[in-house]
Amino acid sequence: MALAMHDGSRRMVGNRVLLTLLIAAVAGAALLPFANLSPNRLVSGQPVMLWQALSAWQLGGLTLIGLALLLAALSQPLGGRASSRLALIATLPLLALDFYALGDYAHRALVDASPAARVSQGATFWILLFVCALIAIDALQRLRLGLARRALYGLAALAIVIACFAGELLAPLSIMREFANQRDNFLDQLVRHLLLVAGALVPALVVGLPLGLLARRRERLRNGLFSVLNVFQTLPSIAVFGLLIAPLAALGKALPWLGDLGIGGIGAAPAIIALVLYSLLPIVRNTYSGLAGVPGATLEAARGMGMTPRQILWRVEIPLALPVILSGLRIVTVQAIGLTVVAALIGAGGFGAFIFQGLGQYAIDLVLLGAVPTIVLAVVADFALRLLVALSRPADAR
Amino acid sequence: MNGTIPGVPRLRAAAAGNLRLGALIVLLVALTLGMAQLEPLFRALFPDLGNPLYRRDSFLNLMLAHIGLVLVSSLISVVVGVAAGLFVTRPAGREFEPMVSSLAAIGQTFPPAAVLAIAVPLAGFGFAPTIIALTLYGLLPVIQNTIAGLGTVPATTLEAARGNGMSASQILMRVELPLAMQVIIAGVRISVIINIGTATIGSTVGAKSLGTPLIAGLVGNNLAYVIQGALLVGLLAIVTDLLFERLERHYAFGD
Numbered sequence: 001m002a003l004a005m006h007d008g009s010r011r012m013v014g015n016r017v018l019l020t021l022l023i024a025a026v027a028g029a030a031l032l033p034f035a036n037l038s039p040n041r042l043v044s045g046q047p048v049m050l051w052q053a054l055s056a057w058q059l060g061g062l063t064l065i066g067l068a069l070l071l072a073a074l075s076q077p078l079g080g081r082a083s084s085r086l087a088l089i090a091t092l093p094l095l096a097l098d099f100y101a102l103g104d105y106a107h108r109a110l111v112d113a114s115p116a117a118r119v120s121q122g123a124t125f126w127i128l129l130f131v132c133a134l135i136a137i138d139a140l141q142r143l144r145l146g147l148a149r150r151a152l153y154g155l156a157a158l159a160i161v162i163a164c165f166a167g168e169l170l171a172p173l174s175i176m177r178e179f180a181n182q183r184d185n186f187l188d189q190l191v192r193h194l195l196l197v198a199g200a201l202v203p204a205l206v207v208g209l210p211l212g213l214l215a216r217r218r219e220r221l222r223n224g225l226f227s228v229l230n231v232f233q234t235l236p237s238i239a240v241f242g243l244l245i246a247p248l249a250a251l252g253k254a255l256p257w258l259g260d261l262g263i264g265g266i267g268a269a270p271a272i273i274a275l276v277l278y279s280l281l282p283i284v285r286n287t288y289s290g291l292a293g294v295p296g297a298t299l300e301a302a303r304g305m306g307m308t309p310r311q312i313l314w315r316v317e318i319p320l321a322l323p324v325i326l327s328g329l330r331i332v333t334v335q336a337i338g339l340t341v342v343a344a345l346i347g348a349g350g351f352g353a354f355i356f357q358g359l360g361q362y363a364i365d366l367v368l369l370g371a372v373p374t375i376v377l378a379v380v381a382d383f384a385l386r387l388l389v390a391l392s393r394p395a396d397a398r
Numbered sequence: 399m400n401g402t403i404p405g406v407p408r409l410r411a412a413a414a415g416n417l418r419l420g421a422l423i424v425l426l427v428a429l430t431l432g433m434a435q436l437e438p439l440f441r442a443l444f445p446d447l448g449n450p451l452y453r454r455d456s457f458l459n460l461m462l463a464h465i466g467l468v469l470v471s472s473l474i475s476v477v478v479g480v481a482a483g484l485f486v487t488r489p490a491g492r493e494f495e496p497m498v499s500s501l502a503a504i505g506q507t508f509p510p511a512a513v514l515a516i517a518v519p520l521a522g523f524g525f526a527p528t529i530i531a532l533t534l535y536g537l538l539p540v541i542q543n544t545i546a547g548l549g550t551v552p553a554t555t556l557e558a559a560r561g562n563g564m565s566a567s568q569i570l571m572r573v574e575l576p577l578a579m580q581v582i583i584a585g586v587r588i589s590v591i592i593n594i595g596t597a598t599i600g601s602t603v604g605a606k607s608l609g610t611p612l613i614a615g616l617v618g619n620n621l622a623y624v625i626q627g628a629l630l631v632g633l634l635a636i637v638t639d640l641l642f643e644r645l646e647r648h649y650a651f652g653d
Contacts, residue, residue, distance in 0.1 A: 017497050123520065134497065141496045234639045236595030239628035242612055246621050338509025342599060345616055355515045359602050364519045371512040382507040 014075030017138050018087055022069055025131040033122035035102060037109055040116040041174060042362055050124050053105040058097060065094050069135065081143065088139035088153065091132045096160045098128045103169035110172050118174035120365060175372075178365040182354070190373070193350035196268060196343060197336045200275030204332060208280050209325070212287020213313075222288065229281035237274065237339045241346045244270035271348035275339055279332040286328025290321030322392045330385035337378045341370070351377075419640050426633045433457045433626055440622045450622040452611040461630060464607040467597045471529050472590050475536030479589075480582065482537075483544025484570075495545065502542040510535050510596040518603050528600035528607075535596065536589035543585025547578030579649040587642035594635045598627075608634070 013019050034053045038045025051059065071078065072087040106119040136157070140150060170176050179186060215222040232240070248270050294317050302312045318325075344352025354370030357363075433451070440450035485491040486498045513535050517527035551574050559569045575582075598609035608631040615623025 016493050020494075134501070137500055138497050141500070230639075231636060234591055234635050235632045236598045236635055238595070238598050238609060238612060239632045239635075242616065242624040242628040243632070245624060249621070334507045338511065341509050341511040345599075345602070345613065352511065355511065356602060359515065359518065362523075367515045367518060371515040374512045375508050375516075378507045378509055378512075379504065382504075 011075055013073060014080060014083055015073045015087070015138070015142075018069065018073040018135060021131050021134055021138070022066065022073060025127060026066070028127040028131075029124045032124050032127065034124040035105055035109075035122045036120045037113075038118050038120070038174075039114065041118050041178075041365060044364075045118070045120070047122060048105070048109075054101050055104070058101045058104070061093070061097055062101075065090050065097065069094075084139045084142040087135055088143065091136045091139070092156055092160060094128065094135075095132050095157060096164070098125060098132065099161070099164040100169065103164065103171075103173065106170075106172040118177070118365075119172060120174040174365045175368050178363075178369050182366075182369065186354075186369070189349055189351055189353055189370075192348075193337070193340055193352075193374075193377070196271055196275065196340045196348060196350055197333065199268070199272045200279055200336050201329075201333060203272075204276045204279035204283055205329070207276070208283030209287055211280070212284045212325075213291065215284060215288045216291040226281070226285065229284060232277040233281050237278065237342045238345060240274040240277065241270055241343060244273055245346060248273075266347040268348050270346055271340070271343035275336050275343070278339060279336060282328045282331040282335070283325075286324050286331075287321070290324030290328075291317055293324060294320045323389050326385065326389045326392050330382060330389060333381050333385060334378050337374065337381060341374055415640075419637070419644070422633065422637050422640065426630070426637055429630060429633065430457050430461045433630075440626075444622045447620055447622055449620070452614070452623045452626050454614075455606070455610065457608075457611075457626070457630060460606065460608050460610060460627075461634070463605075464594075464597055464609075464631065464634065467525075467528060467532065467600060467605060467607055468590060468593045471532035471593055471597075472536055472586070474533045475540050475589055475593075476586055478533075479537045479540025479585075480544050483541050483548065483582075487545060487548045498541060499545060502538045502545075505535075505538045506542075508535075510592060511599055514596060514599060514603060523604040525605050527603050528597065528605035532593045532596055532600075536593050539585040539588040539592070540582070541585075543581050543588075544578070547581030547585075548574055550581065551577045576649075580646055583642065583646050583649060587639065587646065590642065591635060591639055594631065594638060598631050 029050045033047030034050040035048045036045040037048055050062075054062065068090045069087055072083040072090065074083075078086060102121055102125055109119050110117060136153070140153070145153075164170060171180070211225065215225055245266060249266075298316060298320070299312060302316045307315065340348070340350045341352035341355060344350050344356055351370040351374045355367050355374075356370075358366030358368075358370065437451045440447075444450050482498060486495040510531070514528065514531040517531040517534075521527040521530050555573060555577070556569065559573045564572070597605070597607045598612065600607050601609035601613045608627050610627070611623045612627030612631070615621060615625075615627065
């Protein structure tokens with residue numbers, strides 16, 4: 001580490017990661033369109049490059065931000081921490097400008113276009129957004145800020161994004177018009193998506209946690225149990241959904257009261273059953289390894305204090321295993337959010353419904369209306385559960 | 399790991415494993431080539447269906463197309479992923495390691511189906527978006543496990559290799575890569591299994607695969623098509639996973 005720092009002070013470029021990101025952003029902006037302008041929602045439009053889409057002051061602002069980032073990448077005249085601080089702060093106006101310029105261009109371009117004309121975001125918009133996130137990740141890793149300051153930065157970035165979406169700024173964009181058309185439907189599918197995930201996670205936890213405990217208490221069962229559960233993880237989700245349809249349809253027909261409960265060949269029932277099967281392995285495996293990670297000496301001490309096996313389980317083993325068990329919950333939550341997309345193919349609904357409906361109609365914006373929120377949902381769930389895992393660790397181990 | 403199991407039962411378990419894998423491979427080949435022979439069975443199971451056997455393409459063609467999709471994308475993923483993992487663990491690229499690691503971790507939270515859908519506006523419909531999505535997604539576990547695998551090589555071992563006068567490239571080829579191989583292969587296994595699944599959904603963006611009869615069956619309400627596609631792709635995934643399990647064990651040290 002000391003060597004690297006010494007080396008860094010002699011090099012002209014203090015932060016090669018940042019420089020690489022800058023070069024990638026400039027190359028992307030030079031070659032790929034910032035937006036697309038098309039006569040209607042189904043045809044692909046003509047590309048609009050960054051310098052065509054942005055007004056003079058926006059281009060000037062972007063250049064200034066670029067220069068600030070370039071300065072942050074050099075080792076002189078700023079030092080390491082000051083550079084990273086500058087880079088981190090520069091991501092905020094970059095984020096705001098990326099959204100603002102796109103919305104502003106859409107407003108200007110559509111003033112005297114036909115009502116059917118659409119403006120959609122191009123590759124350069126995504127690249128700038130992505131580069132922004134990567135610069136922030138790099139700067140945050142270098143600065144090693146405390147939780148409070150990281151949260152402050154996160155809130156500032158979130159406030160910018162919310163402000164962009166709250167007003168009329170992005171309303172003329174094609175994807176937002178798609179959203180406006182589907183507003184009620186969108187909320188329904190969001191709720192449906194979340195209900196499917198929750199409907200799978202609750203039974204998976206109810207079955208998986210005791211199974212993990214059983215695997216720990218009866219080590220001989222472990223290998224067999226793990227390899228059976230691993231088979232489900234291996235099978236492609238759509239195959240499991242498909243294979244469950246026929247038996248469930250037969251069951252629904254044979255026992256009409258089940259059919260009345262909504263259990264039939266297609267819809268939520270096969271989706272939830274398949275999601276539970278997928279979720280079991282990570283939960284069982286992490287419960288097992290969390291419990292197995294409790295030191296023998298700790299258990300010995302608990303027994304020596306006269307604790308009953310039940311007390312040891314609840315007051316010693318489970319609290320110590322909790323971070324690992326919660327990591328398992330994080331894995332299955334993110335996985336279930338993704339698999340629920342595929343469940344739309346068997347009529348279970350959720351955001352996947354927009355994706356596959358859009359693919360069927362060649363309506364790219366409808367596809368994105370399903371895909372982008374799913375990704376956001378998965379990333380947010382991952383982040384929130386990582387936070388929970390960190391909080392579940394004893395204070396001195398965080 | 400299984401140190402408590404004495405030798406003979408362990409050999410017996412290995413023989414049973416071989417038999418199971420062999421039987422599954424025979425079943426996979428037989429079903430791929432002979433699905434048409436099962437038409438009477440599907441007719442009996444689904445008497446209401448006018449056409450209980452998928453005929454728009456042979457199952458052999460679909461199987462080869464599916465394997466082709468996964469093979470092409472996985473080859474690119476492995477070459478690029480291992481190269482990236484090597485770069486960020488060498489002195490020249492170490493600065494990029496935290497960034498690449500967190501990118502690989504965050505990227506894997508993206509749902510594969512959503513990545514596939516997002517590839518469509520970039521590459522249109524058909525073979526290309528599927529290959530792009532499979533390659534990008536397949537990269538992440540390979541990078542992650544290459545970094546992790548190389549990280550498990552003890553510093554003292556590297557020290558000893560240097561002390562023996564080995565050059566940096568000799569250390570890489572003869573010490574680091576062999577020791578990291580099991581973990582790297584575990585990463586390739588995860589990537590290939592995910593890609594077999596995602597290639598199935600690839601038929602919704604117009605790439606031919608074993609998902610084609612499956613999706614056609616779901617759309618056209620023909621459960622026989624669904625079962626034919628699902629059985630073959632499920633078997634393909636299980637056989638591939640078992641083969642990788644074997645490969646991983648081959649590179650295990652000290653077991």
